[in-house]
Amino acid sequence: KILVTGALGQIGSELVAKLRQIYGADQVIATDVRNNGHEITRSGAFETLDVTDGKAMFEMAKKHQADTMIHLAALLSATAEEKPLLAWNLNMGGLVNALEVSRELGCQFFTPSSIGAFGPSTPKDNTPQDTIQRPTTMYGVNKVSGELLCDYYFHKYGLDTRGIRFPGLISYVTPPGGGTTDYAVEIYYAAVNQGRYASFIDKGTYMDMMYMPDALNAIVQLMEADASKLQHRNAFNVTAMSVDPEAISASIRQVMPSFVLEYEVDPKRQAIAESWPNSIDASAAAREWGFKASYDLDAMTKDMLAQLSSREMLAKKA
Numbered sequence: 001k002i003l004v005t006g007a008l009g010q011i012g013s014e015l016v017a018k019l020r021q022i023y024g025a026d027q028v029i030a031t032d033v034r035n036n037g038h039e040i041t042r043s044g045a046f047e048t049l050d051v052t053d054g055k056a057m058f059e060m061a062k063k064h065q066a067d068t069m070i071h072l073a074a075l076l077s078a079t080a081e082e083k084p085l086l087a088w089n090l091n092m093g094g095l096v097n098a099l100e101v102s103r104e105l106g107c108q109f110f111t112p113s114s115i116g117a118f119g120p121s122t123p124k125d126n127t128p129q130d131t132i133q134r135p136t137t138m139y140g141v142n143k144v145s146g147e148l149l150c151d152y153y154f155h156k157y158g159l160d161t162r163g164i165r166f167p168g169l170i171s172y173v174t175p176p177g178g179g180t181t182d183y184a185v186e187i188y189y190a191a192v193n194q195g196r197y198a199s200f201i202d203k204g205t206y207m208d209m210m211y212m213p214d215a216l217n218a219i220v221q222l223m224e225a226d227a228s229k230l231q232h233r234n235a236f237n238v239t240a241m242s243v244d245p246e247a248i249s250a251s252i253r254q255v256m257p258s259f260v261l262e263y264e265v266d267p268k269r270q271a272i273a274e275s276w277p278n279s280i281d282a283s284a285a286a287r288e289w290g291f292k293a294s295y296d297l298d299a300m301t302k303d304m305l306a307q308l309s310s311r312e313m314l315a316k317k318a
Ligand code: VAH
Pocket: 076, 077, 078, 114, 115, 116, 139, 166, 167, 168, 169, 176, 178, 179, 180, 181, 182
């Protein structure tokens, strides 16, 4: 059985649906700190779980005979910068609980890292798989610590830990909460609903992005990969594109010529974005487990606008 924490979040809500499709609805136990009535809470087992409660997590994983742990519950970069100590306690407390439960029950383990695990002294263009990591955000400190902790559990206890450094993820099912790359999701919602968007990230600020379907495939592919082929484990760079707000806007205007992009730069999230790479090198993931993104910017834009527009039309009819 697969236990997923943070199952109602941007990644979790879609990953649970995919895992239930692949392995069977009864194989996936979705958990989150609160039940918000999302379809995921009705399409299979759902339990409320606060990941900072290690005992509750152990009891739940044991009760469901979990053999795989997908730990997604965390605060993202912008929120973590506003509440650094809460972020440390939730992001690191939750992670060490999930690792301990997995060690005790012998679960295979996945948790995401992020391009946020890099800092201003990291080479910014085509950032290597192995390079300096001195992030200047609490989220980045959590991600680097998390990568090292997952490697430790692998080397010390033989726990089969695996992880991916995700770029900004773009999706239309569940909005992200408190991220720096959220502008790249909001821009599509705003294009469909208002025909215009004021970006909180400035023109010319390049960051890696990827469409959610590619992220979900990457998680399944890595978890199913032959362990003997993995030279790395807990921090594979992956990416599909490196874009700035202007590039996304131009892509949207190919479908909606009247779309208007303006700027209302948020200095806090701009500073976070500027501390991250412009583009990263994903060759290790391609080599070691066959990672390959299938959506480029224009394919993602077409699908995002089509999905959001049809939802908008349905809402209008309702
Ligand atoms: C964030 N979406 O913005 C997340 C992610 C690379 C970005 O870590 O914090």
